[in-house]
Amino acid sequence: MRNEDDQPEAERPAAAAPGEAETAQTRRAMLRIGALGTAAVVTVRPGIAHAAVSALTCQIPVPQSTQPNKWIKNNGDVVNPNTGNSYPPPSQPLSGEDVKNSLKYGTNYPGYTSQQTNAYNNYIKKLTMGKQGYTCYASLQSPSRQ
């Protein structure tokens, strides 16, 4: 019985040494061929990394800020005001959350008709790399946000 009581204390100094040895062993292990079996680099794809922080807070301007006084046609083209089948753009950039809901569930943007919503969504679907809102749109589509 007495031995059992003493054991933890007796072990304490001894425990420190294996701890240090283990660290050296760990270091040695990472320079062994066996270590190559495990990945030392794990890369998070930019889309996902971006989506995790900003998918719901990012915004998509419709159209680009360099295109003031333009309207959006039902096929998503940016056209001059009063062109047939075109609509005035939203007064504010669309929020990532609204865009996601609209694309996924078909909801209209608050304060806009279904025709306007469709036109805006067609515009968004045509965004390409380098356009304002593209990163936001891309991040909404990454698998983790579905």
Added chain:
Amino acid sequence: MTTPTYRTDFPQHCRTHPIDGMTLVFHRPSGATHFLDSPLPQMLALLAAKPMDAARLTTSLCATLGLPEDAEARAVVEARLTDLAGIGLVEVG
């Protein structure tokens, strides 16, 4: 045949954060985020101080970690350098 020299501007253009014994690196130029396991952060630190080839890096790394240098360590360092070059944290040449 010349031995390739490896260089890095790490940690410039990067945001780093230690996490669970690994190093989380956000590399601004590529916009990618990497989790680096040991000994990659140590390798980057040594290369940042001085560009060198794989053999010299192995010597420095083993000295830093207090480990004996051997052929196995050299092979691992070479493989890890390839990993680092692949993600753009290290430049060859």
